[in-house]
Amino acid sequence: MSGGPSTQPALSFELRLPGHSLAPALARACVDGLAGVCAPERLAAARLIVSELVTNAVIHASKGLPQSVVVELSAGEAGIAGVVRDEGPPFEARAELPDRGSIGGFGLHIVDRTATEWGITHQVGNAVWFKV
Amino acid sequence: MSGGPSTQPALSFELRLPGHSLAPALARACVDGLAGVCAPERLAAARLIVSELVTNAVIHASKGLPQSVVVELSAGEAGIAGVVRDEGPPFEARAELPDRGSIGGFGLHIVDRTATEWGITHQVGNAVWFKV
Amino acid sequence: MDFFEISWDSPGDGCRRGRLRGELDVAAAPTLERDVLQQLADPVEVVVIDLEGLEFLDSSGLRALLMVQEHAQRAGARLVLVPGPPRVQSLFHVAEVVSWFEFCGGTNGHEDGLAGSTT
């Protein structure tokens, strides 16, 4: 048995997506492309977080806008770091478990419980960054 | 049985990759993310072409350079159109079957026989475009 | 791999079961909701959503399942979930909503199975 990606250096990419309902699936597929340089559990965590953040960017900031959501990811043995940017107005993060009976508001709660670190910065739009 | 992506509008993305040996795999994974909007045979053709063009950009133009290979894809019911850009010096396309005994030079031959149309334009670097 | 599909059957009287396959995200959620509303047009006691074939679930999928639960309750029916594979099941735990749903046939939730509840 030989091969395997254990000696590969870090890998990174930048992805521009439209405000399209399939943008989260596309972003998840790109995260899968990092399989060669990081552990499966980390990849699954990054996949979930990216899905949540791209969904938020599409729904709350970029609906219908071309190439307005940007995903940057960088992966190596030490972990995965990422940021999802949009061009929408700034928002305040709320990451607590929603009240029983709520049907929404779970996205950032899931991000908060999946990422080892995360946060939001506001430049042109919103940039939500994370590490796993 | 219900669901399925048949009524989805066109989807596109722009991906920036480093000159890294895993860049082709990453680009292929992103092509897989278009599965929601196009037929499997088209997706497989685009996957192969993108793999060839990104490999060429990495090997012949961008080895080790950060975010220097750009893949743009747009997919819909009518087909997939794409372009792979690098920042290297211009080159002349040669897409014939290499002589018997050759061990390289098959990439553009495969692109030529897989794409319905393709070509090269020279702006800053090389831009190899295709349709399937 | 974006792909989502539901196949419906009736494993018992007053019971409608939808088996999910693929990825339940923001693109797939409307399909699930619309399908369940169609199923609830007839008299139904239990709606079973089987997550065994599901490959991915995020908060948009979770939101759809909560909507489905609400639709079912309004129509006088219960929503029962058949647990999915670990990577799907873990989303309920991460989101801290395992107890918000009635699970059956698995070890990830309540043990009052489907058989008893459909009769």
Added chain:
Amino acid sequence: MDFFEISWDSPGDGCRRGRLRGELDVAAAPTLERDVLQQLADPVEVVVIDLEGLEFLDSSGLRALLMVQEHAQRAGARLVLVPGPPRVQSLFHVAEVVSWFEFCGGTNGHEDGLAGSTT
């Protein structure tokens, strides 16, 4: 899913077989070449490369297979390929190099099977 793996065994005297799994592209090609050179350090008559478990092949993988064929011939051995699934096999056709290789055990190439050639 970038992933590539080779497992080696000896199905007969003087025969070394490498079964490929995953995607044989520019990142995986050096692994294949290096592995084959290691196998050829011992006296070998036939190197079999089994493509059945391969999921993707492009021109970089094809180049690696041609290099392997050259290495084998230099060491006095033959390279025999076990055909892969259709999406892999189609690459040989698209590249117009089916006849450049000796295939066995399938319908995509020569019919002089492996059994006869390893004894």
